[in-house]
Amino acid sequence: MKRGRKVGAYADVKPYVHKSLSDFIDSENVSGIHTFHERGRGIDVLYEDRNSDVLLVFFSAALVSKNTFPYFSGRSVARKSGFSLLAFSDPSVALDTNILTGWTLGDARYPFHRDIPAIVRKYSEGRRIMFVGASAGGFPALHFGSLFPESVTMVMNPRTSVWTPPTHIQFSADTLFPGMTPEQISEIIPTRLGPAKNTVVFLQNASDDPYYSAHALPYLTTQAPTESVFWRLGEWGDGHVAPPGYEISEILSALVNADSWASGAISAGCTQLTDPAAIDAEHTRLGFNSPVISAVAQDLVKISRIENRLAVAISRLESVESDNKDLRKQIEWMNRTKTAHIPPGCQVGRGANIAPNVMLMANVHANPIEIGANTKILRDAEWIGPIKVGTGCYFNKGSYLRAEVTIGNDVLVGPFVRFVTDSHEMGPESKRGGPYLRTPITVGDGVWIGASVTIVGKVSIGAGAVIAAGSLVNKDVPANTLAGGVPAKVIKQLPTSESVA
Known part of the structure; x- marks a missing residue:
């Protein structure tokens, strides 16, 4: 009001x-x-x-x-x-x-x-x-x-x-x-x-x-x-x-x-x-x-001290035209030590570990992000809600998740994996990129996604599946299969506890 x-x-x-x-x-x-x-x-x-x-x-x-x-x-x-x-x-x-x-x-x-x-x-x-x-x-x-x-x-x-x-x-x-x-x-x-x-x-x-x-x-x-x-x-x-x-x-x-x-x-x-x-x-x-x-205040003290040191270091670089490699390494190190913020609208489970330089774009009402317990997200990730990730997942550096991604429990994601849900309808010849579409991506429990994989919606990856490194996934992948290639195709069926029995 x-x-x-x-x-x-x-x-x-x-x-x-x-x-x-x-x-x-x-x-x-x-x-x-x-x-x-x-x-x-x-x-x-x-x-x-x-x-x-x-x-x-x-x-x-x-x-x-x-x-x-x-x-x-x-x-x-x-x-x-x-x-x-x-x-x-x-x-x-x-x-x-x-x-x-x-x-x-x-x-x-x-x-x-x-x-x-x-x-x-x-x-x-x-x-x-x-x-x-x-x-x-x-x-x-x-x-x-x-x-x-x-x-x-x-x-x-x-x-x-x-x-x-x-x-x-x-x-x-x-x-x-x-x-x-x-x-x-x-x-x-x-x-x-x-x-x-x-x-x-x-x-x-x-x-x-x-x-x-x-x-x-x-x-x-x-x-x-x-x-x-x-x-x-x-x-x-x-x-x-x-x-x-x-x-x-x-x-x-x-x-x-x-x-x-x-x-x-x-x-x-x-x-x-x-x-x-x-x-x-x-x-x-x-x-x-x-x-x-408080922990928040202690973090701010640390960040302020680092930034004060950084300002001094940058001032020296500007006043002395030099390729002082040691000083540049110090500046890069101080930049990497900044603390990641958890925005409003982002719910994080107990034991989850979110590294510095991770950007989480979340809003309580429109685009929430839910991260399950004991999930780990390494540096340089960028996520845009709404996103839901289960427990015990691992995201190597540089993960990129767009809105409407749902990931199950115990999923392993290699470095530089991209989940792309944004698309457009086909437009006329004057503008082929027509009206905006959001195409959801769903990943089941226990999936392993290799390095540098790109997944574009609307796609569902079944539980227990493995996606080979460098693949482009643009179609559904059945559960407990190995898929790979550009575009990805099923290579073989993977053993399960039932099949072994």
Whole structure:
């Protein structure tokens, strides 16, 4: 159900409607709620001018189902501090009341994050910029702050990866990014944070275990050591609780009134990030046990470290025109160590092993993928659902499965085997590739398919059959037979327990 729109909640602010982003960018910088339309999405931006040389750029945390939109955060803090305010209402939450946040990044139809820097530049000329966000609003505050190196970002209990629980992007991916894999989503929107390129003040409630362990520690660990990130653990209540408004205003004032963002952070009681162990020591000193970093967060730490090393290595390659084979091998090795993601809509059985660089394209409703227990898929595979694979199967490297493939139990698939179910009806001479057809492929239990076999639908391979390497299968293969050739033909009948008896 779509979320209700209620601009009247901001009756004290004048509304302005613009035909497009370009019309909005060219408009006068006047206080009000500015709404523009791009790619079928209505985008709401709140600007309050207080003749201040400081622009507070505020991103909202996750909403609850009953909240209407547009929804803006930061008005009270900006008013108390006397700063001009630029606040964004997350457009994704308008699509469904079950979507509580889109991290103010946009979706497959409109990647809003690409236009936010231009909006910030519109209002920030000649001003110092302070990006602020709590919880889900912390991610965009950190991301966009890094695009403005002279700015400062202050975040409170932020999410630092959109893939990491709680309430990660998988819950809304089907609506925002239908049919896309995590890799494809990551190509459209930023989903993880790189090294901070501006000053960052990171405030974390000490008792907020899920965010402390799954977001704060992984982010700060991958940033350290650095001269631009400052941290502070607070005790603001039990769980996911942000600092009170007066404390936020005090920290912002300390930042603004100091000679530099760094000295302002220190005067506000923050510590420069040099050693992540100091954070855990402070956490223990405050009387809290050190929670275990979740497996997902640990993977993100590993990936971030690898990617940081990779960025340094690539930078060296670009600056030094050399065929340094050792360095190139290191880069290739680091690329291979990235972790495969299991997309929503992909059901994986206990003990299944899916190697890195495997691409699974699945969607809960339209193209699910079901992988049975103890099935193993080696690297460089590409599968497009709907697909159903049984238990105990083995797929050597480079397997390629299109939609509508069903495979039984204990099937052995050699390297570079292709299951092709896409076809077309014969068209007229002007275009022989006529209307699209999907032709299912079914493989029975215990089948062995040799290397570099191509199977094109509509085909059924009976249980216990063997397909010789390099064959083209375009007709049904009976159970317990050996087939091979181009096109494949039955070569002989294979023995069975009944025939041996």
